[in-house]
Amino acid sequence: MRFLRQSLTGLFLLALTLAGLLYAGVLVKDAVQDRMSQEPRIPQARERIFTVNVVPAQGERIAPVMEAYGAIASRRELQIRAAAAGRLVELSEAFEDGAAVTAGEVLARLDPAPAQAALDRADADLMDAEAERRDAERALEIARDTLTAAEEQAELRAAAFRRQSDLRDRGVGSAALVEEAELAASSARQSVLSSRSALAQAEARVDQADTSLARARLTRADLARDLEDLTITAPFNGTLSEVAGVEGGLVSANEQLALLVDGDALEVAFRVSTPQYALLLDGNGDLRDLPVTVTLDVYGVALQATGRISRDSAAVTTGQSGRQLYARLDQARGLKPGDFVTVAIEEPPLDNVVRLPATAMNAAGQVLVVGADERLEPVMVELVRQQGDDILVRGDGLEGRAVVAERTPLLGAGIRVRPVYPAGQEPRQEAAVDDAELIELTDDRRARLIQLIEANPRMPEDVKARILGQLNQQRVPAKVVARIEDRMGG
Structure with missing residues (x-):
């Protein structure tokens, strides 16, 4: 009996379980059918609003700045070279790289002994030429006097010939005396010709003496200049670079000893494109005298100098494009020739x-x-x-x-x-708003809007304070309320 009772109890519980599962299945089926029979619910689409950074457009008078890159150079550079071969016997203490020298300062001297000896010989040759010139002048004076005497004697002989001819015509003289007087007159004329030839030779000797004297003076001047060239001086104020000479060393003619650079006469050479070059021309096609600013940025420390455009290149180099421009710099402190710099050119203002x-x-x-x-x-x-x-x-x-x-x-x-808007450039709020744009809020609606604004972490503090100030007013702009409710979903 006990076994039968337990079996019936189990069957009863199983029947209840199956009945419950069947009932649950029917409920699920009805729910699914009811759900599928309903029309689809489409959520209301919300317009997406983007946050953008804006800048107010304000017309101004602006001077455009054109940027280019160039290199610093000196307008005055001089190669210090030896005018003649020789030995360096003296060097200035400032004859070294980076030393500043002044105009007229002696930099180096070559051994002057050979040049001095040649100059002494030129002085002796000049003295010989001057003596020859004086001797030629004396010989010319004697030749002139000899010619004068010969001409006087020739006149006397001619007068004697005429007298003998008159006597013969009157029958007093003889033909032999006339012939003898004629021969004497002819001999006197021959003597005059010889004196003239001697005078011409004396004049030619004077000319040759003048030429020799001038040549001796030129030779002496050249040798004196060569002697002066052995002393090398600085022609202008500057700084020495590429110094190569040593005291006691032999140098050849035209050998470079140093490079003298004028650091106060700097300019910048830079290249611009052809369209940029066209912007720098005036109405006549001439290059404008525009101001420039040169900047050398060295590890955050900027060296600057100002100047003005002075000229442009005459031709375009093969393989290059654009135009090469040059600008003279004023007070370019710290800048050195060879520096690669940035050039800012201030163009004429635009309205x-x-x-x-x-x-x-x-x-x-x-x-x-x-x-x-x-x-x-x-x-x-x-x-x-x-x-x-x-x-x-x-x-x-x-x-x-x-x-x-x-x-x-x-x-x-x-x-x-x-x-x-950028900070400090927000649009100015109007002092008055039309009554049609203002609405009154209930306390619940006002509190809900204030809570939404305060809970927004992405809103800037200045904008949040402005909107909260509007919401705390008795009448609030309808546009502000509509914008807030739009973003919160109604």
């Missing part, structure tokens, strides 16, 4: 241009501005200059608008945004 980040404009020349209801609108602009990471543009309807600083593929016309 009514707007400075924007370069990321604000796309390839089509458009920028996005915040329009009505904080939706983006495209505006065409004209690119005037590129200034590093900024651009200078002009455009109709751009003045006073808020321009998106950084364009992304997600931004476009009609997109609603939340503009974020």
Whole structure:
């Protein structure tokens, strides 16, 4: 009996379990059928609002700055060379690399003994030439006197011949005396010719003496100049570089001993592209005298100098492009020839241009501005200059608008945004708002809105304080309430 009772109890519990499982299955089936029979519920789509950084567009008068790279050079460099071969017998204490020298300072001397001996010989030759000149002048004076005497004797002989001829015609003289007087007159004329020849020779001797004297003087001047060239002096104030001479060493003619650089006459040579060069020309096609600023950045320490553009290259070097320009520097302290520097050229000012980040404009020349209801609108602009990471543009309807600083593929016309202005450039709030834009809030609704604003961790503190101040007013702008409820989902 006990076994039968336990068996029946087990069967009863099993039947209850199966009945419960069957009932549960029926409930699940009914629930699924009811769910599937209902119409699909589509959630209300919410418009996505992007937060963008904006900059106010303000037309200004801006002087664009063109950047280029160049090298410092000196306008005056002189190679110190030996004018003649010889031995260096004296060197200045300042004859070393980096030493500053003044104009007229003696830098080095070559051995003057051979040059002095040659100059002494030239002096002796000059004395001989002067003596020959004096002797030739005396000989010329004697030749002139001899010619005068011969001419007088010839005149006397001619007069005697005429007298004998008259006597013969009157029958007093003889033919022999006439013939003898004629021969004497002819001999006197021959003597005059000989004296003239001697005078010409004396004059030629004087000319030759003058030539020899001039040649001796030139030789003496050349040797004196050679002797002076053995003393090497600095022609201008500067700094020595590439010093190679040593005292007692032999140098050859035209051998370079040092390089003298004028550190106060520096200029910068830099290259710009042809379009950039065109911007630096005036209406007549001449290069403008524009100011430049040269900067040498050395481990965070910047050496700067100012100057003005002075000239440009006459031709384009083979294999190069653009234009080579030169600018003279004023007070270029710390800069040395050979320094590679950055050159900033200040162009003539431009009127009514707007400075924007370069990321604000796309390839089509458009920028996005915040329009009505904080939706983006495209505006065409004209690119005037590129200034590093900024651009200078002009455009109709751009003045006073808020321009998106950084364009992304997600931004476009009609997109609603939340503009974020730079610090201190927020738009000025209007002093009065139309009554139609103000609404009154219930206490629960006001508290809920305030709680949402205070709980938003991404909202800037200055914006949060401004919105809380509006919510605490008796009448709140409807646009502010609609924006907050829009973002919280109703």
